[in-house]
Amino acid sequence: MTNKYLTIYNTIVEQIKSGEILPQTLLPSENELTEHFQTSRETIRKALNLLSQNGYIQKVRGKGSIVIDVSKFDFPVSGLVSFKELGQKMGRKPRTIVNELELMKPDGYIRQQLQLSGKDQVWKVVRTREIGGEKIILDKDFLNKKFVPELTEEICADSIYEYLEEDLNLTISFAKKEIVVEEPTDEDRALLDLDGFHNIVVIKNLVYLDDASLFQYTESRHRPDKFRFVDFARRTN
Amino acid sequence: MTNKYLTIYNTIVEQIKSGEILPQTLLPSENELTEHFQTSRETIRKALNLLSQNGYIQKVRGKGSIVIDVSKFDFPVSGLVSFKELGQKMGRKPRTIVNELELMKPDGYIRQQLQLSGKDQVWKVVRTREIGGEKIILDKDFLNKKFVPELTEEICADSIYEYLEEDLNLTISFAKKEIVVEEPTDEDRALLDLDGFHNIVVIKNLVYLDDASLFQYTESRHRPDKFRFVDFARRTN
DNA sequence: GAGTGGTCTAGACCACGGA
DNA sequence: CCGTGGTCTAGACCACTCT
Known part of the structure; x- marks a missing residue:
């Protein structure tokens, strides 16, 4: 009902x-x-x-x-789109490579973003996303250990979000998103197929839980030719 | 009241x-x-x-x-931000150069975007936006003549939106936005200061009026280093 | 003036969290 | 269990558009 x-x-x-x-x-x-x-x-x-x-x-x-005419394929209003969904939408077989998975002390930038003290620990996860045989997206996640005590390579290769929601019963509630264009780092060049590309689109996400606690910082670094963001903005009267 | x-x-x-x-x-x-x-x-x-x-x-x-902590400078939720507001927010004196202003028959792409017939006419406006002495944004607007019978260089150099809302009494209501990264065109190179930049961020906007009629298509082409987009996405439950 | 959506009220019952 | 927010109701008045 x-x-x-x-x-x-x-x-x-x-x-x-x-x-x-x-x-x-x-x-x-x-x-x-x-x-x-x-x-x-x-x-x-x-x-x-x-x-x-x-x-x-x-x-x-x-x-x-x-x-209103909704004939042209609209995605729903911009939201949290996981890599898995994205792959399914594009009808390609996506593949995830886990490059790095470690528990670490956050550096200054992450500490500031996640509003952590020096004693807190975070999981650092670096993953490459491959679509149609090309390495296109580099995802760097930093998760507050307070909320995620354990994390394995299997979980990261599958879907972290599913694990959080189904096994840990955490509810992701909203995210603040920022999109900027940067020059590729050495890490980007090493882990992505970037021949001939001079820029990279970086989507920075601050992810909040149900109870408004801040628990994850994510950078999703996209090859510019495969990046597309759709938004529906209503005038705020 | x-x-x-x-x-x-x-x-x-x-x-x-x-x-x-x-x-x-x-x-x-x-x-x-x-x-x-x-x-x-x-x-x-x-x-x-x-x-x-x-x-x-x-x-x-x-x-x-x-x-929720709103301490870090948040813009309001992503919306329609005009160039004038943007400049004021950045505390710089912006300057607008009108490169092109003409009444034309829309080509196939514009006709499709604006859902026009071959007989309709559109205003084409091309403007360069200069901030801090650098040409950073190229705005290409296509406005349905049905809603905007007259348009002058003075209006374009100032603010088209103000003219629409204050003089023509049109109310802009919402927009569908798409962000992609492209290679610069010859036009981009000619009209913007792009030395050393290999990509351009293109924001495509379909602008609707009050009564849900589609009246404008806009491409806002930004130099990647000066581009920043902030969004606040709430989970749709 | 008739009809539309926008605001506001006072009350009811429900689903959920925490003690 | 109590207090919380989520849903729903029936009615009222207002601001606006259209003719």
């Missing part, structure tokens, strides 16, 4: 995706939907707000809710 | 920013806030949801709302 507003949301999403409701047309009014779904108006509004946040409709006061 | 939930939101934001409420502590419960602000719980919840969406708090069921 799921939420009422979520089922309404999903119903309408399906209608939009299937073309049952056409782009540029108006959704039934909130009052009509209230009757149709036999619920209260606030519940309908919750569903509509979700649709709006996810780019399916645009609400206009005094007019109605306009359906 | 502004909204009640917005004033509550702003009040709490100020308290967090000023350090009156400390990171990692709990906000008063929704019931307590309801009493304190003399309002209903749903109104408090609206304010708290805004706080959560903007990264100030993390709500945890059965526990409360945890205040």
